[in-house]
């Protein structure tokens with residue numbers, strides 16, 4: 506069975522994804538999208554992203570945390586390499602790559618999909634950026650859905666679904 510490998514990310518118009526160990530914005534409907542989309546799926550994240558969510562596993566998901574140093578938290582599987590993460594997610598239809606920057610870059614060669622929440626702004630201060638160029642040679646925008654500003658969301662954003670066009674990448678397993 507071929508496995509989809511999907512990066513899920515929220516980035517602004519300059520590619521910013523993080524600020525001082527957290528997110529540069531508060532967008533509850535984007536967090537809700539992340540929680541719904543990833544439910545029941547294996548989720549791979551870097552050690553710093555894991556710390557940014559309180560060093561606790563996400564419920565009802567296989568939590569795979571990448572670090573060079575042992576992580577001993579109940580409900581978390583420590584992985585040292587991308588290959589180990591792939592082994593743990595074998596047989597699952599989709600592996601989620603939840604960041605941060607280095608983890609997206611590491612997984613880029615095997616990504617089949619990107620679920621990008623494109624925040625329609627350029628935040629003034631950020632220190633972490635999405636490293637993948639969703640260029641038209643390799644990626645096609647399959648779907649997009651706009652979310653406007655409202656009393657809970659100070660910024661507008663679009664839910665974008667990008668799909669890899671290179672056939673050999675679309676089935677690594």
Ligand SMILES: NC(=O)c1ccc[n+]([C@@H]2O[C@H](COP(=O)([O-])OP(=O)(O)OC[C@H]3O[C@@H](n4cnc5c(N)ncnc54)[C@H](OP(=O)(O)O)[C@@H]3O)[C@@H](O)[C@H]2O)c1
Pocket residue numbers: 513514515516521522523524525526527528550551552553554555557571572573574585586603604605606607608611633
């Ligand atoms: N907007 C979004 O969608 C989004 C998503 C995720 C994260 N973020 C933000 O991004 C920031 C965190 O991202 P980050 O890029 O700084 O850190 P990160 O990718 O979450 O974690 C980096 C750590 O992962 C481990 N790691 C990375 N590559 C590895 C490899 N090849 N082998 C073994 N271990 C490896 C290392 O841990 P050790 O040092 O322990 O070895 C490294 O220090 C936060 O601000 C977070 O809020 C935003």
